[in-house]
Amino acid sequence: MAEAPKIIYCRCAYAKVVPEGVKDGVMEGLCSSGRGFDAVADLCEMSASKDARLKALAKQDNVRIAACHPRAVKWLFHAAGTPLDDSRVEIVNMREDEPDVAVAKLLREDDGE
């Protein structure tokens, strides 16, 4: 059986531009799912501080990241010297999606694409 996607949740804790209701809803959805996941306080802060953990996140296969606009997330990783491989990462936009939509994207079964 294929390995489940790794899930990374960004709390956007430093400036709170992701709507509170969305990030709380996504957190609740993940916590109710029974799935394991990783959560970080703020990807922007990690990029600014060249956080070594970004490298560990970027090198994972089959990752789904719940954060903000994909263009921003992609280049935040790049700015930290740890570029994401687009083919292995899906970014779920909590600034655009409703919580249930975001959670469904994070937890959906792989469709083999």
Add this chain to the structure above:
Amino acid sequence: MTENNRYPLRVILYEGKGTGSLEPGARAMLLSMLLDSGYATTVAGDGALIRDDDFDRLLVIGMFDKGAAPNLADADGKIEILTRDITNLNESEILDAVERARDGMPMNQPGSWKPWFPVIDYDRCTNCMQCLSFCLFDVYGVDNEDKIQVQNNDNCKTNCPACSRVCPEVAIMFPKYGSGPINGEPVNDSDLSREKMKVDISALLGGDIYSSLRNRSEGAKSRFSKERDSDKALGERKKCLTKLAAQGDIPPEVLASLPSPEEIAIKAEAATKKAKDVLEKLRHSD
């Protein structure tokens, strides 16, 4: 800001064999509280990263049987593993336990600092150096291949997105900005037109000097051939900043923190020279 070459503590919520489980609502509340305090957290299970070695210390928390947290050790001896039983503790008490486990090791925490800095979209950037020329705070520089990059995040003025306004390709993002495309939303044609209308620095700085910069092979011959009057340049820059301020894009405190006119003139000249030197170098390497 603390440079995080390593990170002091990763909190792992373990709810597997030998432990009880939190209610989903309580689990969400606990994790949110830890994250809002700056702690990286992991809910153990399928979907979590197996391991990484970038932490000095792991703290495994759980509702362990009989309230007895087990002793754990890293087989490789690289990471210190602590365990804490959280049975009958509320969220605040758990946070206190986490703080004690961190043992005063430094880490960045929300509240004291806003991660505000430009992020370059290299799919859009044309290396025109307009941002480098414009910024008075030495945020930008070039790498070993003379490619524009953000070199001094900490110099950036919080809540000021002026450089993104002057980028002709809308390639500069501030993810913490409130609206698109500066916040990272996709860029469309109307965004391009609108951004250019807001601040046409090319016009402000006299003619089409920056479009010439973008077309290096052709434009380099004449791009800096026109001598710029320093007083005029200063006036233009102030006009640009005032325009941005009037649009609500530059906070008053940023304007208030600008260097003196003399210093601005010196900085502007230095930034322009820096950009010119890079572009000349690139032109010769073409």
